[in-house]
Amino acid sequence: MSLPSTDTSRHDNILAVLRTLREQGPVARVDLGALNGISSATVTSISAELLQQGLITEHPHATPRPAVRGRPKTLIALDPQAAYVVCIKLSINEIQLVVGNFAGQVCHSEYHIIPTLKLTADDLVTLLQEKVSAVCAQQQGKFQRLAGICLAVQGVVSSAYGTIIWSPALSFRNASISDHLVEYFNCSVLLENDANCIISLLAAQPAYADSPNLVVIMLGYGIGMSVLINGVPFVGANGSAAELGHSKYQPDGALCACGRRGCIEAYVSDYALYREAVHHSVLLNDETTHPSESQMRSLTQMAAQGDPQAMRIYAEAGRALGYGIANVLALFNPDLVLITGAGVRGFDAMQEAMQHAISEALVAELVGSTRIESHAWDQDMTCMGGIAMTLYATDSQTLLSTNERA
Structure with a gap:
């Protein structure tokens, strides 16, 4: 729900300069032109306008290397304020x-x-x-x-x-x-x-630039998914596309937070893992449906140390996730499936069962060259x-x- 804006060729060039500076940090004018296919004269004119408006600032001359002759480049950068x-x-x-x-x-x-x-x-x-x-x-x-x-x-x-x-x-x-x-x-x-x-954040990273058909699965309290097809988000008719967590793994199975049974989320989410851990006395019940990060890390650590019940819980979660990913591969044939979110802490404990479920569900030709990787959740993206x-x-x-x- 954005307010209206203008759209001209010069306007587009200005936007390109702003966004390059946001992605790259301080950049010399001559390099901005090369990065955006804009003439040096146009970049000079745009930067003068943006300086006057207070949208960019000039940095001190970059220190030249001793062996490099000539005047050092002046860098410009966005004004954070x-x-x-x-x-x-x-x-x-x-x-x-x-x-x-x-x-x-x-x-x-x-x-x-x-x-x-x-x-x-x-x-x-x-x-x-x-x-x-x-x-x-x-x-x-x-x-x-x-x-x-x-x-x-x-x-x-x-x-x-x-x-x-x-x-x-x-x-x-x-x-x-x-x-x-x-x-x-x-x-x-x-x-x-x-x-x-x-x-949107991951797709902009250079490591994934070769993956215009990208699927990101977010593990955490719930299970989310987002899909890019040729770099364009696929959201469906009313924004409800790619709800992997609420696709079915087992009819009449475990209860999901949505009120239905058998959803993938009801096996893979934090609340589902915690519910199983409490049921089998792996974790103490503190009468919450929203487990803490420390509780989930304790469960993950128990699985890593060979606790049979914790390993079984994560294996079942991996199997449910694997069948969900198999459906994604068959339907979208993405370049890359990235698994991230706070729940990626338990990915290693799920991975073997997940891969086995994908192999069980699909012929090799439908898996194809799609890569399935995890992405660390060291910050909330x-x-x-x-x-x-x-x-x-x-x-x-x-x-x-x-x-x-x-």
Whole structure:
């Protein structure tokens, strides 16, 4: 739900310069031209305009190497204070707010424990308005403007209409959220599935540049998935495509958080693993449906040390995940399947059963050359991806606003 913007050839060139600086960091003008196929004269003109608007800064001359003759290059970089965005990650009983500056760097993060399942749609809107307002008050004077907000949600959302269709973190359905925030904050608001935020960040990494048909599976409290086909997100008719966690592994099987039985999530998610561990007395029951990170790491460690019940639990999870991935391979034939999320901590304990299930489910020709890899979850990529998506979506509006101010 972005505010309108202009679209001209020069405008596109300016956006290309901004985004290259965000990806690369400080770059010399001559190199910016080569990276974007823009003439040196055009880059010089654009950089002069952006300097005047306060969107970029000049760095001191790079120190030349002793053997290199001639004048050193002057580097230009985005001014981090030109604008900021706020990404809100909404998950069960928790919200995280992260502030990203104009260069895409995180400069503030905070968590709040909230009984999300008790909220009405109006309660959620009021809560988000209060929390984002408080964060913006903290940032007052540090930035030129608030460029946009991203709300990253577990579950099914309609990005086009700004509607949360269904989320395991909430008790209500089909609620319009974005319009209220747009009106309240007078800025662009993106509503995204959390897995889509993650795949946008991973797809931009050089290591995966050769994988335009990319599938990212997120393991954690729930099971999420996002799909790129020829580099374009596949979201389906109403945003509910790629819900791997709620495809079926075993009819009439274990109970899923969605209320149905036999979903892959009901075997692979953190709450499913914890439920099995408590049932078989592998872990003590602390009467929670939302296990802590320390509890899940304890379970993973027990499996790694050879505890037979813990190994069995992860083997069953790996088998369920393997059958889910087999369906993905047969339907999408991706270049790469990346498995990430907090639940990737248990990937090693699942991997053997997962690979066996894929081989059992598919002929080798359907597996083909698709690579299946894990990606470390050493930082929460949801908010990082949300920040990047919001900056990308609001760069045009930032340019327009700075032009109007000038």
